[in-house]
Amino acid sequence: MRRTNWLAALLIAPLLLLIIGSFLMPVGLTLFRAVADREVAAALPDTSTILAAWDGQRLPPEAAFAAVARELAAALEERRIGDVAQRMNFERTGLRTLLLRTARAGDRLQAPYVASLVALDARWGESETWLMLQRAGGPTTSLYLLRAMDLTRGPDGAVMQVPDDEKLFQTLFIRTLWVSLLVTAICVLLAYPVAYTITRLRAPWSSVALTLVLIPFWSSVLVRTTAWFVLLQREGPVNDALIGIGILEAPAQILGTRIAVLLALVHVLLPFAILPMHSVMTRLDATYLRAAASLGANGVQRFFRVWLPLSLPGVAAGGAMVFLLSVGMYTAPALVGGDRDQMVTWFIANFMTRDVNWGMAAALSAYLLAMSGAVIALTRILTGGTIQAGARA
Amino acid sequence: MRDHPLARLLLRGTTVLVLGFLMAPMLAVVVLSFSPTELMVLPPRGFSLRWYEDFLTAGRWVLATRNSFVVAIATTILATPLGTAAAIGLQLGRFRGKALLVTLLTLPLVTPYIVTAASMYFAYSLAGLSGSLLGLVLGHTVVAVPFVVMAVLATLQTFDANLLRAAASLGAAPLPAILRVVVPNTWPGIAAGAVFAFATSLDEFVITLFLAGPGQFTLPRQMYASVREFLTPTILAAATLLFLCSLIFLLVSEALRLRAARKVVR
Numbered sequence: 001m002r003r004t005n006w007l008a009a010l011l012i013a014p015l016l017l018l019i020i021g022s023f024l025m026p027v028g029l030t031l032f033r034a035v036a037d038r039e040v041a042a043a044l045p046d047t048s049t050i051l052a053a054w055d056g057q058r059l060p061p062e063a064a065f066a067a068v069a070r071e072l073a074a075a076l077e078e079r080r081i082g083d084v085a086q087r088m089n090f091e092r093t094g095l096r097t098l099l100l101r102t103a104r105a106g107d108r109l110q111a112p113y114v115a116s117l118v119a120l121d122a123r124w125g126e127s128e129t130w131l132m133l134q135r136a137g138g139p140t141t142s143l144y145l146l147r148a149m150d151l152t153r154g155p156d157g158a159v160m161q162v163p164d165d166e167k168l169f170q171t172l173f174i175r176t177l178w179v180s181l182l183v184t185a186i187c188v189l190l191a192y193p194v195a196y197t198i199t200r201l202r203a204p205w206s207s208v209a210l211t212l213v214l215i216p217f218w219s220s221v222l223v224r225t226t227a228w229f230v231l232l233q234r235e236g237p238v239n240d241a242l243i244g245i246g247i248l249e250a251p252a253q254i255l256g257t258r259i260a261v262l263l264a265l266v267h268v269l270l271p272f273a274i275l276p277m278h279s280v281m282t283r284l285d286a287t288y289l290r291a292a293a294s295l296g297a298n299g300v301q302r303f304f305r306v307w308l309p310l311s312l313p314g315v316a317a318g319g320a321m322v323f324l325l326s327v328g329m330y331t332a333p334a335l336v337g338g339d340r341d342q343m344v345t346w347f348i349a350n351f352m353t354r355d356v357n358w359g360m361a362a363a364l365s366a367y368l369l370a371m372s373g374a375v376i377a378l379t380r381i382l383t384g385g386t387i388q389a390g391a392r393a
Numbered sequence: 394m395r396d397h398p399l400a401r402l403l404l405r406g407t408t409v410l411v412l413g414f415l416m417a418p419m420l421a422v423v424v425l426s427f428s429p430t431e432l433m434v435l436p437p438r439g440f441s442l443r444w445y446e447d448f449l450t451a452g453r454w455v456l457a458t459r460n461s462f463v464v465a466i467a468t469t470i471l472a473t474p475l476g477t478a479a480a481i482g483l484q485l486g487r488f489r490g491k492a493l494l495v496t497l498l499t500l501p502l503v504t505p506y507i508v509t510a511a512s513m514y515f516a517y518s519l520a521g522l523s524g525s526l527l528g529l530v531l532g533h534t535v536v537a538v539p540f541v542v543m544a545v546l547a548t549l550q551t552f553d554a555n556l557l558r559a560a561a562s563l564g565a566a567p568l569p570a571i572l573r574v575v576v577p578n579t580w581p582g583i584a585a586g587a588v589f590a591f592a593t594s595l596d597e598f599v600i601t602l603f604l605a606g607p608g609q610f611t612l613p614r615q616m617y618a619s620v621r622e623f624l625t626p627t628i629l630a631a632a633t634l635l636f637l638c639s640l641i642f643l644l645v646s647e648a649l650r651l652r653a654a655r656k657v658v659r
Contacts, residue, residue, distance in 0.1 A: 007567045008486030015479035015498060015538060023501055023535045026516030027508065033515065190411050197408040200396070211643075212412045218646075219419065219639035220596030222613045223632045226620055227418035230425065230433055230629065237421060237435040270415060299397050328505025330599050335620065345507040352511055352603065362515075365508045372505055 031369070033362035037141035039087035040133060043080060044071040051134040060130050065113035068133075069102065076103035090357065091132045091143070098123055144363035149173075169347075173367070176343040179258075180326040183265045187322045188315060190266070191273035195314070196307075198274075199281040210278070217271035225332045228264045229255065232336065256338035264332040269325055273318035280314030313383045320379035324372055344368050419636055426629035433626060444626040454631060457615035461595055464526070464611060468533040468594040473587040475534075476541025481575055483542075484549040485557075495546075499539040506599040509536065514603040524606025532600045537593040541586030548582025548653050549575075581653035585646050592642040596635070 041048045046067040054060045075081040089096035109116045118125040150170045152162045198209045231238045232254040239251040292306045330345040351361035429439035448454045522528035560570040598613040
C-alpha cells in the first residue's frame with residue numbers, strides 16, 4: 001500500500017509542480033501586488049528611512065531634503081524614476097511632474113536643500129507632500145484595495161469616499177454584478193425548458209437537439225462574439241431584418257449598447273446552463289413521477305412537487321457556472337459593448353496594458369477572485385457538491 | 394408519463410426557438426463567408442471563395458494559423474501526459490486530501506481568465522518568459538490540463554483495479570504495469586482529454602492576448618485585431634474554419650465517448 005502511494009505521488013507531482021509554478025504562484029503574486037508598496041522605498045531608500053523616523057509635524061529635517069534631491073537625480077540618471085513617479089502620481093495627480101522636475105534640476109540644487117527645493121517648487125514646502133512620501137514608504141499599502149472601492153485616505157489617514165466626480169469603481173462593480181445576474185437569470189429561464197424538452201424527447205430527436213447545444217458549446221467564444229459583431233452592424237442582417245418586418249424605420253446602433261452585450265453573453269453562456277441541467281435530469285428517476293401519478297398528482301403537481309425540486313441541483317450548478325463565467329468574461333463585452341458597458345475585466349486589462357498600473361489591476365483582480373470564490377462556496381453549500389466546470393471562455 | 398399537449402407544444406416551441414438562437418449566428422457567419430462582395434448581407438447575392446483565397450494567401454493569416462497549430466500541438470503534447478499521469482495517480486493513491494488535490498489541479502477552470510492572464514503576465518515577465526513560445530505554451534497548458542485530468546479520471550472510474558494487481562502478481566514493475574495495463578484500457582478517455590486540450594488551446598484568446606509577444610499572433614488574436622481594425626469577410630472565413638475545427642473536435646470526442654461506453658458494456 002505504501003508503495004502504491006509513493007507511485008501515486010510520483011505520478012501527480014509533475015502536474016502539481018506545473019500548476020503551482022505557473023498558476024498558483026503567479027496568482028499569489030498578483031494578490032501580493034494588490035497590497036505591495038515598494039516603488040518609493042526602492043528608488044528613494046535613504047529618503048524613506050529618514051521619513052520613517054519623522055514625526056509628521058511641520059517639515060522633515062534638512063537631511064530628508066538633501067536625500068530626496070540626490071536620490072531623485074540618481075534615479076533619473078539610471079532610468080528607474082518611472083515607477084516612483086507613477087506611484088506618487090497615483091497618490092495625487094501632479095506629483096509626477098514635481099518629482100521629474102526635481103530630478104532634472106539635479107546639480108542646480110544646493111545646500112541648504114530646504115531653501116533650494118522650496119524655491120524650485122512650493123509643494124516641497126508643504127508637509128502634506130512629505131506625508132504622502134512617508135505613507136508610500138511601504139512595505140504594504142491599502143491604497144489600491146481602497147481605491148478599487150472608490151475609497152481613499154484623508155491627510156489624517158482616515159478612510160473616506162473619493163470625490164463624486166472621481167467615483168468609478170462602485171458603479172463598475174454594481175454594473176458587473178447586475179449584468180451577470182441578469183445574464184444568469186435569462187440563461188436559467190431559457191435553459192430549463194430546453195433541458196427538460198431534450199430529456200423528454202425520444203431518440204433520435206434528443207440526440208439531435210443535444211448536438212445543437214454541444215456545437216456552440218465547442219466553438220470558440222471569440223468566433224461566436226465575432227458573429228454577433230457582424231450581425232449587429234448598422235448595415236448588418238439584424239438591422240435589415242428589423243426594418244424588413246417593420247419594427248424599425250432606419251438602422252439602429254445596436255453595437256456598443258447594453259443589448260448587444262446581453263445578447264452576446266447569453267448566447268455564449270447558454271450551453272453552460274443547459275448541459276448541467278440536462279445531465280441532472282437524465283439521471284432523475286422516472287419512478288418518482290409514476291409514484292406521484294399513482295397517488296393522484298396531476299401534471300402541474302408532478303412538475304412542481306417532484307420534477308422541479310429534484311432538478312434543482314442542475315439549476316444551481318448551471319446558474320453558478322454562468323454567473324462565474326459572466327463575471328470573468330472579457331471577450332464579449334470588449335468586442336460588442338461600448339464604454340459604458342464594460343465590466344471589471346476590461347478595467348483590469350486597461351490597468352495592465354494602457355495605464356501600466358499593476359497595483360490597481362491586482363486589486364481589481366483580488367476582488368474579482370473574491371467574488372468568484374464566494375459564488376463557488378455558495379453553490380457548494382446549496383448543492384453540497386462541486387461545480388462541474390467546462391469553461392473555455 | 395406524458396405532458397399536457399399544450400405544455401408540450403409550448404416547451405417544444407421554446408426549445409426550437411432557443412436552439413435556433415444558438416445556431417443562427419454561426420450559420421450566418423458560414424453563409425456570409427462565401428459572400429461574393431465585401432457587403433455582408435443576408436440572403437447572399439452569389440457565392441465565391443475569394444475570402445478563403447485571401448485567407449490562404451495573406452501572410453498574417455497564414456502565420457497566425459501556423460502559430461495557432463504550433464502552440465496547440467505543443468500544449469497537447471505537454472498537457473496530455475501530465476494530466477493522464479496525475480489522474481492515474483489520483484485514482485491509485487490511498488491518501489487523505491485527495492478531493493483538495495483535485496480542486497487544486499482544476500482551479501484554473503473556475504478562475505476568471507483575465508485574472509489568470511494578468512497574473513501570468515506579471516509573473517512570466519519576471520521570469521523572462523513573456524513573449525516567448527514556452528510562456529504561451531505554459532499558459533495554455535495550465536487552462537487545458539484540467540480537462541485532461543477530468544476526462545481520464547472519468548474513464549478510470551470504470552477501470553478494474555484487479556487488472557493492475559494481476560500484473561503486479563505476474564511480476565510487472567509498477568510503471569511498466571501502468572503503461573501496459575492502465576493506458577491501453579483507458580485510451581478513449583486519454584484521447585478525449587487530448588482533443589479537449591487541443592481545442593482549448595486553439596480557441597484560447599484572453600491569455601494569448603496578454604502573454605504573446607508582438608509577433609506571436611494566433612488565429613483568435615488575429616481575428617480580434619482584424620475585427621477592431623476593419624471588418625472584412627476574410628475574418629468570417631477564418632471564423633468558419635475555426636468553427637469547422639470545433640465541429641471535428643465535437644465529432645471525435647463524441648466518438649470517443651461512445652467507444653468508452655462500449656468498453657464498459659463489454
